[in-house]
Amino acid sequence: MRILPFAALAVATLMALPAAAQDLTARASALRDKALADTTGWDVVDSLTTEVGARPVGSPAAQRARDWGVAKLKALGFENVHVEAFTTPAWSRGAESAEVVGPFPQTLHILGLGRSSPTPAGGLTAPIAVFHTYREFLAQPAGSLAGKIAVVTEKMIRTQDGSGYGAINAMRTQGPVEAAKRGAVGYLIRSLSTDDTRLPHAGSANAGGIPAAALSTPDAELLDHMSARGQPVTVRLAMASTYRTDAAAWNVVGEIRGREAPDEVLVVGGHLDSWDPGTGAIDDGAGVAIATAAAKLAGGLHPRRTLRVVMWGSEEQGGSGEAYGAAHKAEVGKMVVVGESDLGAGRIWNLSLPKGSAGTPAMKAFLTAIGPLKVIVNATAPRFGGSDVEGLIAAGAPFVDFNQDASRYFDLHHAADDTLDKIDPAELAQNVAVWAAFLYTVADSDIDFRKAGAEAK
């Protein structure tokens, strides 16, 4: 089959459009090129990771991140920059350690899971029961792990679309509760990670579990190797975390008000909070940077509608999307589209548009503009939206999702390795270019995703 060169397709599409749409396409294409050469996205994530670093909800650094967000949005020329405060539960890491006591004394590298109970002071020492898969662990009857530390060493699968994470996520979120049901006194998992470094990966668990932590992948394999020798292996686990239900937290907001229809709003962003071990570069400094840079660039063309950037303040432990949704419920009807960038800084590799919208002049202009950016436009590409806009979506807001290549994301996610050097500036700029073209074509048109498609109610 002969494949038409892309340029020919683009020209063909362009020529079929009416003059106003041609103008929109031309402006969106010029914006794309500007975004590819622009360093705003990189500068934002460099600034956040260098000047604030790790910023878990409930920490002093979260306040610094809030102040950083306000200052950054103002410096970039956003209007109506403000903070929306809320309270939310916050789990905070304390001193942690784990070691094999016998028969082969060795230090283990762990990170406690969010919402995990602390151990008694001085830690707890118990024999381990090792399971190679989460299903094997779940097959154990109630009470059968009494007095033991359950260890699950199943490996996460590397995927481009990130589905390997969803497939194994319950091992972390629900595992501590399941371990408690079976009588275990502690719970250790192989990090939900595709890397082979000795850095564990943090993350939240559901409430109600026992002391629980993630092992680095080499440490999980070490316990596999030890237990294969057939002797009982004893581990000491010590965790001194704290948990409170009313931590202060903030969503940071800035706008570029629309030229003609300022009450019609596009709501996009990333989350400002991060887990504590890294500097929150890919999760989610990148998302904050992409949304901020794209809105600034699109806003520079003074579109009809309002572009609003939200830096959500508690995604990792939950709360910021709920708070934002509750505060803005009355406004949902005026939200043209919502979306959160929160799968790192890898290039956008595929996307699907809200159902029925691909044939609109705005989306034709968008798709033409992003042609050179190597994005597969595929009606079956999944759409999620993002944790912080789930509430808005449930309330009826149309949403968009641009799928980033997550092949390497879970090497770094929630680990100390989530640092600025892992971001490829060119891939980051490709994200900014896609988002900028989208924001501009939507904001400078009158597209109504609710009308365009059956999906958007």
Place this chain on the structure above:
Amino acid sequence: MRILPFAALAVATLMALPAAAQDLTARASALRDKALADTTGWDVVDSLTTEVGARPVGSPAAQRARDWGVAKLKALGFENVHVEAFTTPAWSRGAESAEVVGPFPQTLHILGLGRSSPTPAGGLTAPIAVFHTYREFLAQPAGSLAGKIAVVTEKMIRTQDGSGYGAINAMRTQGPVEAAKRGAVGYLIRSLSTDDTRLPHAGSANAGGIPAAALSTPDAELLDHMSARGQPVTVRLAMASTYRTDAAAWNVVGEIRGREAPDEVLVVGGHLDSWDPGTGAIDDGAGVAIATAAAKLAGGLHPRRTLRVVMWGSEEQGGSGEAYGAAHKAEVGKMVVVGESDLGAGRIWNLSLPKGSAGTPAMKAFLTAIGPLKVIVNATAPRFGGSDVEGLIAAGAPFVDFNQDASRYFDLHHAADDTLDKIDPAELAQNVAVWAAFLYTVADSDIDFRKAGAEAK
């Protein structure tokens, strides 16, 4: 130019050899195939890293490693298994921490350098002076860094032959002394590493320096980014190391005695000690495993001469080679050849033989046998021998060195990431096969490297 297929070359070489040499070649080739399929090497390094783990000189784990070595050599059927005790200086890590105090408070990931002085209790806090290259740092005049923590962030270069390490090594070994000369109160370097993980890489410095530590590579880049903002950056460094001059240490020895000439000895090994953060898999569990497995396999054919495996007990901080050399000085004249495997577990990619020896029947048999193992035999390939046999070499022992592919070695070297999962069993087996073929062709022949070449005196 037409390249002769290797098989044709090998057959041509084989056909030109007399019958006895043909037998040696055939036996060495069969040994090669056996070694490629044999798991002894893997089992040894699995056992050492799982059952002992990190084993720095002067630690309780070093004693466990000694006992492990004796038991392992006995279990594998070695004769004359014994321990040769010596005393040596030992630096031991204590609690360590580092953080940026201001203007951007962040935790730094460090590992103190061996022989580093401890800080005062509670640590020291000082502004940093960042240099992007070691030469730039050395260009600072005496006293010019008074009251500062000097930070050198030069990057190590990745190379196949490991030369990138030698090129930058002085930054770690000599830097703390040079920093002291310039008045600095602390010294931080970017880890001598080619990785991008947030795990620092340990290693020794020369005595006489100030408190000194290695930053992970992302942390070194973080300080680069902070200092680029033009404000003074203040760091707190706390290290509570201890140092003593008379730690007990041990070289562990086993032999397979020669059939006809037991007093003619081949001395090969790896070092049993490791740095503390990893489990000492590639440095140097792999070397111990390669030498042990190769000697066992070659010894299984009952060669003429004695094969001796030495697990040297203090390579990282020095002492074991010196002790072994001093104890065996009188025996050097009877040492047929010596060598240490100590550049990880990557495949052997090139080698040169002692000068003048390539034309001997033994070395012809060796080279023919390793033909399928994809080793470049190159008279200009460098030969080092190994830290623990330097003394023997200086005293006149002929030596051999098989160069391992070090492309990935310095991602892992001296870091917590030095764990078993980083070893490719097939690459490890290739090492064992090369060594086994060499040990056998030398031990079952009467080759005299002193006569064969001008180089071996």
